Amino acid sequence: MTNSSIHIEGLSKTYKTGFWFKPKVTHALNNLTLDVYEKEAFGLLGLNGAGKTTAIKIILGFLAPTSGSVQVLGGKISDRKVRNQIGYLSELPYFSRQHTGRELLEYFGSLHGFSGLTLQKRVDEVLELVRMTKASREKVSGYSKGMLQRIGIGQALIGKPKLLICDEPMSGLDPVGYKEMRDIFIDLKKMGTTLFLNTHIMDEVERVCDRIGILHGGQLREVASVSDILQSSVHVDYWVDVDSQDASKLAGTPIQKSIAENSGVQIKGSDLSETLNLLNQRQVKTKGVRPLSSVMEAYFLKSIAAESVSESGRASK
Amino acid sequence: MNWTVSEKPIQYTALGLAVLFTLQVFLCVQLDKWVHPEPFESSQAGQLDPKIVSSLRAAALLSGYKVLVGHVFWIRVIQYYGDGSNGADHYAKLYDYCRLASDLNPQFLPVYTYGAATLAYQQNRMNEGVELLQKGILANPTANSLKLMLAAMTYHNSQDYAKEIPFLEIQIAQGNAPTMLVNILANTYTKAGRTDDAIRLWRQILQTTDSDVQKYEAAQKLKGLYAIAKKNLSPKDKS
Amino acid sequence: MKRIFCVAHFTYRELIRSNMLYIWFLSVVVFSALSFLLSILSFGEVQKIFMDLGLVGMEFSGLLVLVLSLAVTYNTEFDQKAIYLQLAKPITRGEYLLGRVFGFFSVISLVVIGMGLFIAGLVVLVGGGQVPAFFVYSTIFLLIEMFVLTTMGLAFQMIGTSMVGVVLYTMFTIFLGHCMGQVEWLLNQRLAPAVKTMLRIVHFLLPNLEAFNLKDRIYDPNLVLGWTQWQEVLLYAFVYSFVVFLIGWINLEKREFM
Numbered sequence: 001m002t003n004s005s006i007h008i009e010g011l012s013k014t015y016k017t018g019f020w021f022k023p024k025v026t027h028a029l030n031n032l033t034l035d036v037y038e039k040e041a042f043g044l045l046g047l048n049g050a051g052k053t054t055a056i057k058i059i060l061g062f063l064a065p066t067s068g069s070v071q072v073l074g075g076k077i078s079d080r081k082v083r084n085q086i087g088y089l090s091e092l093p094y095f096s097r098q099h100t101g102r103e104l105l106e107y108f109g110s111l112h113g114f115s116g117l118t119l120q121k122r123v124d125e126v127l128e129l130v131r132m133t134k135a136s137r138e139k140v141s142g143y144s145k146g147m148l149q150r151i152g153i154g155q156a157l158i159g160k161p162k163l164l165i166c167d168e169p170m171s172g173l174d175p176v177g178y179k180e181m182r183d184i185f186i187d188l189k190k191m192g193t194t195l196f197l198n199t200h201i202m203d204e205v206e207r208v209c210d211r212i213g214i215l216h217g218g219q220l221r222e223v224a225s226v227s228d229i230l231q232s233s234v235h236v237d238y239w240v241d242v243d244s245q246d247a248s249k250l251a252g253t254p255i256q257k258s259i260a261e262n263s264g265v266q267i268k269g270s271d272l273s274e275t276l277n278l279l280n281q282r283q284v285k286t287k288g289v290r291p292l293s294s295v296m297e298a299y300f301l302k303s304i305a306a307e308s309v310s311e312s313g314r315a316s317k
Numbered sequence: 318m319n320w321t322v323s324e325k326p327i328q329y330t331a332l333g334l335a336v337l338f339t340l341q342v343f344l345c346v347q348l349d350k351w352v353h354p355e356p357f358e359s360s361q362a363g364q365l366d367p368k369i370v371s372s373l374r375a376a377a378l379l380s381g382y383k384v385l386v387g388h389v390f391w392i393r394v395i396q397y398y399g400d401g402s403n404g405a406d407h408y409a410k411l412y413d414y415c416r417l418a419s420d421l422n423p424q425f426l427p428v429y430t431y432g433a434a435t436l437a438y439q440q441n442r443m444n445e446g447v448e449l450l451q452k453g454i455l456a457n458p459t460a461n462s463l464k465l466m467l468a469a470m471t472y473h474n475s476q477d478y479a480k481e482i483p484f485l486e487i488q489i490a491q492g493n494a495p496t497m498l499v500n501i502l503a504n505t506y507t508k509a510g511r512t513d514d515a516i517r518l519w520r521q522i523l524q525t526t527d528s529d530v531q532k533y534e535a536a537q538k539l540k541g542l543y544a545i546a547k548k549n550l551s552p553k554d555k556s
Numbered sequence: 557m558k559r560i561f562c563v564a565h566f567t568y569r570e571l572i573r574s575n576m577l578y579i580w581f582l583s584v585v586v587f588s589a590l591s592f593l594l595s596i597l598s599f600g601e602v603q604k605i606f607m608d609l610g611l612v613g614m615e616f617s618g619l620l621v622l623v624l625s626l627a628v629t630y631n632t633e634f635d636q637k638a639i640y641l642q643l644a645k646p647i648t649r650g651e652y653l654l655g656r657v658f659g660f661f662s663v664i665s666l667v668v669i670g671m672g673l674f675i676a677g678l679v680v681l682v683g684g685g686q687v688p689a690f691f692v693y694s695t696i697f698l699l700i701e702m703f704v705l706t707t708m709g710l711a712f713q714m715i716g717t718s719m720v721g722v723v724l725y726t727m728f729t730i731f732l733g734h735c736m737g738q739v740e741w742l743l744n745q746r747l748a749p750a751v752k753t754m755l756r757i758v759h760f761l762l763p764n765l766e767a768f769n770l771k772d773r774i775y776d777p778n779l780v781l782g783w784t785q786w787q788e789v790l791l792y793a794f795v796y797s798f799v800v801f802l803i804g805w806i807n808l809e810k811r812e813f814m
Contacts, residue, residue, distance in 0.1 A: 015814075060644050062813040080646040087646035094636035096566075098573035111645040155641060298599040330806060337799045342760045344792040348767045349740055380763060381615075381734030383772045384608040392597050422608075424775035427601055459777050 011068035046215035087156030112159035146177030387422030429453030532551035563655020585612030610675030611771035701768035711804030733765030
């Protein structure tokens with residue numbers, strides 16, 4: 001049985017805001033139970049306000065849960081030894097503008113107990129890994145968004161973590177930065193690091209994650225394997241390209257009009273094979289078949305469409 | 318060592334806080350015995366507007382910069398005395414200003430030397446001058462200049478100029494004496510009939526001072542002294 | 557201990573590079589100019605004026621550095637959430653806070669001592685005078701006061717919910733701390749018991765900054781500064797700072813980062 005890097009059981013978090021005699025109660029998390037196994041990449045998806053960041057903050061000890069428990073790497077987050085094996089990248093990380101990238105990594109490395117030549121060596125390795133060696137001696141105030149994210153991931157990796165927790169690691173990155181970050185995650189996965197990612201980006205989830213969890217209104221709706229989702233075509237609609245001149249061959253079928261007018265037809269995933277069979281029978285040549293959305297996106301939207309929720313995305317009184 | 322404050326240690330921490338706080342209170346009480354000199358509250362407003370006195374007191378105490386306020390206020394005192402229009406009431410507030418300045422900065426000696434000399438010699442308010450000096454001596458028991466000044470003023474009061482002069486001379490010889498004190502000595506020489514010494518001193522003032530007012534005064538004094546000296550020459554010396 | 561030093565060093569570098577030393581230059585220029593001006597206008601005691609105003613400048617620049625540093629770091633650490641990445645590391649919150657205290661204090665000490673050396677140098681080299689021993693003692697007491705205020709300021713940072721609040725609490729503590737002598741005088745007057753009790757609470761809750769205020773008394777011949785007084789002052793400063801530190805630490809431990 002695979003060990004859990006993160007074991008969450010019955011986790012709930014309630015906020016009270018407003019005046020003391022008339023407080024507004026917000027349930028940020030509601031009975032969340034989740035396991036993230038060793039060496040896997042787990043993606044936590046959800047709308048804004050679903051409770052993803054709250055979950056991460058409780059895992060890392062920045063917030064206290066109202067009820068429930070969290071175990072990280074088999075121990076409590078308050079244990080220094082546990083935190084020594086965790087790397088964390090917050091959403092839009094902020095660093096002291098007065099330091100260089102190298103100095104920041106040296107600082108964070110020293111907090112992990114590195115010193116002297118070992119520290120220097122480790123810093124050089126991480127700078128190489130995040131492709132920041134050239135810019136490492138410049139002040140952070142001159143860094144671009146992508147460079148800040150790379151330094152951010154660098155400080156998360158400086159302690160050689162077994163578990164890497166990232167909150168929206170791709171936010172604000174350009175396509176080049178996004179690719180570089182994705183490559184880093186894939187490399188880390190190969191090295192056996194457990195990844196726990198909060199993200200909105202479906203492409204990232206598809207390429208990096210092994211499993212996903214969908215959080216909505218503070219509740220965990222689905223946990224599923226990414227490969228299972230991708231292999232199933234039932235979740236997306238497809239567009240089938242057909243020459244409009246062949247529309248006459250499809251007389252009496254529901255798709256004839258669409259083909260005549262639009263040179264193609266939109267088909268649900270569940271009906272795709274049937275439609276292709278029909279075209280084949282009527283000797284209609286298909287020019288191409290393409291999905292109208294990503295599989296993951298479709299799966300996600302379908303999962304959260306089950307109940308209507310409040311504007312903020314949180315269930316509240 | 319894990320320093321995280323979990324539930325059980327927080328009780329010990331609270332207990333520790335209570336103990337330490339009590340210790341801190343005890344130490345505070347002990348410190349109070351030697352830290353605080355005579356409270357500033359004891360100074361009276363006298364002829365001054367009580368609002369000015371209160372404001373100064375507040376500024377000095379709230380900031381903790383009593384000496385800074387004292388130094389700045391001393392400039393105000395000098396400005397007050399330098400403003401001729403205040404002569405209309407014979408500089409009535411001068412003594413109270415000097416006393417307030419000395420409350421703010423008890424170890425600043427010019428408040429006493431300049432203040433007392435002005436009050437005693439120039440305003441003929443000997444009693445106030447003496448009181449100011451006595452206050453200064455209490456606050457600065459090792460300041461010999463104040464004692465010399467007091468002695469000089471005592472003899473001046475009894476018009477025993479011959480005995481007054483040595484005290485003034487010693488004070489000026491020590492250095493850092495205000496120019497006014499040199500003027501006072503020169504005038505005292507004149508009163509004691511030591512015209513030559515008076516002439517020497519006024520010449521020195523004339524040559525060294527940058528102030529036009531003082532130059533003019535010195536020139537006028539010398540004019541008068543030369544006339545006296547000429548008058549006192551014997552017919553043989555005159556020829 | 558190593559982690560505490562790392563945080564202290566990091567904080568020190570951050571504050572120094574935030575151009576806090578400009579405050580030192582500004583203070584040196586302003587207070588030197590003021591000293592020259594006052595010495596000309598005051599008719600004498602030039603050395604005393606330089607010493608007095610030098611000490612005032614030293615405290616003023618130290619306090620300015622403290623207040624500005626608190627404001628700047630509150631914005632960085634709490635508003636911009638730079639603290640998250642540090643607290644996620646294997647460092648306890650107590651170590652982090654202690655490191656910050658030492659980091660702040662090192663910068664303030666640099667500014668205060670630097671200015672003190674400049675003033676002393678000016679008096680000795682330019683004025684040809686001597687630096688009284690109490691000037692040195694006063695500087696040491698000033699540093700002790702700065703340490704107490706640094707701990708207090710950082711404790712406010714852990715408790716406060718806004719930068720303005722932290723700055724205001726610190727500034728009011730500085731003002732009220734210097735009023736302790738007058739609070740004692742009030743306690744000796746005829747007052748209602750309830751008022752006296754409240755004053756006593758205020759007297760013991762707030763730091764008695766007058767205990768560290770020697771700048772008014774460096775020429776006071778009645779001042780006694782023996783080993784007993786040194787012990788009491790140092791012990792008081794240490795105990796009070798520790799109490800305040802504990803309060804700040806407990807608040808930081810219990811603080812939830814929303």
